[in-house]
Amino acid sequence: MSTDYKFEGWVGIDASSADGKMEWQQFEPKPWEETDVDIKITHCGICGSDLHTLRSGWGPTEYPCCVGHEIIGTVVRVGSEVKDIQLGDRVGVGAQGESCLGRKGDCEDCATSNEPYCKRHFTGTYNGQFMNGGKSYGGYALYNRSPAHFVVKIPDSLSSAAAAPMLCGGVTVYSPLKHYGAGPGKAVGIIGVGGLGHFGVLFAKALGADKVVGISRKADKREDVLKMGADMYIATGEDEDWLEKNRRSLDLIICTVSSSKMPISDYVSLLKRDGTFIQVGVPEDGSLAIPAFILVMNRVKLGGSLIGSPEVIREMLELAAEKKVQPWIEERPMKEANKAILDMNEGIARYRYVLVNEN
CATH class of the missing domain: 3.40.50.720 (NAD(P)-binding Rossmann-like Domain)
Structure with a gap:
């Protein structure tokens, strides 16, 4: 099934992309599965992991690579097997896009809501490969496709800009x-x-x-x-x-x-x-x-310790809403992503940048 929107974003072509040289390109999301959702991205936090990955700091990056794993947006497509997410929901995606979720037999980690520690399979929200062979692309973009299990709803009382950097x-x-x-x-x-x-x-x-x-x-x-x-x-x-x-x-x-x-x-x-x-x-x-x-x-x-499972993310967001946790953030236009990552690398952020799709 084709869509009337394109997956486009800031893509790192090689390690020099960390020097503010990402290029705006179209990319091919993972092949659609009925357990997936498509998200029209409104906000994406800039994380230190983005810089490490763009420059191949933690090992060779599989370029081309679109980073960003603090994604907030609106659901525009929902798979038939997805039960708890609907069109129009405001949702978020953190740093993990997939685990085995028992597909290869019993998995104690996934069964106990410890998906980040799944010993059989881990796909990052970017720079990873899904079990269906597709490549994962992140949130410095217009749209994101992710398995619904790793997509969480955002409490009404949290702004999208505040919630985004909480996701990683x-x-x-x-x-x-x-x-x-x-x-x-x-x-x-x-x-x-x-x-x-x-x-x-x-x-x-x-x-x-x-x-x-x-x-x-x-x-x-x-x-x-x-x-x-x-x-x-x-x-x-x-x-x-x-x-x-x-x-x-x-x-x-x-x-x-x-x-x-x-x-x-x-x-x-x-x-x-x-x-x-x-x-x-x-x-x-x-x-x-x-x-x-x-x-x-x-x-x-x-x-x-490594990130958090979808269950832990939901718990954190509920606490943030209850206690009115307000991160110190600065919103930056998505079109200025290259400048924003340079400022992040220089330690100028006080204390977190959030990219915003102005359209």
Whole structure:
């Protein structure tokens, strides 16, 4: 069945696309299945993963590649096997487009709403391949086609611009915060208060943590982070004796920094006995060292976390609506996507860009 709309968007042709050289092109979405929906895109957040992928930072990218996995829009086509989504619904798509969903037999991960960890199959919303052989293309575009299982409805009280960056950036920190018990009675640290980290501050407060501490190298974000609701801010590059003053003061740390050069032993030393350090940033420049001495001496845990399942995304959006979580965003026209990714890479965003299709 043909459609009266075209799938067009900003496409990376090679690694130079990360230098603001994406090209507007038509592309072929995955072959239609009756479990799919087509979405007319209104908003798409810019995520750090987009830049990593455009420049082949996490491994070779399958060019051509249209990035963007914080997609919001209106449903314009619905497969006959889709039960809970209708034409005209306002919906979103996060960073995952497909898992095995039991198609190859029992899958404990998918059965327990842990689709991001499906050991049989994972298709990213872009730069991936679906089980029907089609390629996945993201949201720097006019339209998106995705399996309905990974499409979520957006609560009426959340604006599309606010909801978009929650679909990857927000849930990447919300998921471990919830899973590891960031709530009443807990002191939570967020390392790297940028696009991801500012969501960490917002959701740690929304979950009811007693104490939320923003941690970055420079002091220039201190005022912003305190306005977001943090109880304290540590500038590791400027605050004198920051480690000694704050040693063993936190129950949980979420680290968004994507660099193998960060002082991980110092950061882990901020944990109380039996505390937990969760890494969500993935360095391009190598692996993280294991701070074995600190782990052993303080009986702390070191782990990681990946995005969130559709169920977790829905839960996060409901909490955001209830608690009136408002990310710090700046809307940018879709036509200026190349300039926007350059500004994102330069760290100019305060704290998240959202591309908007003006038509």
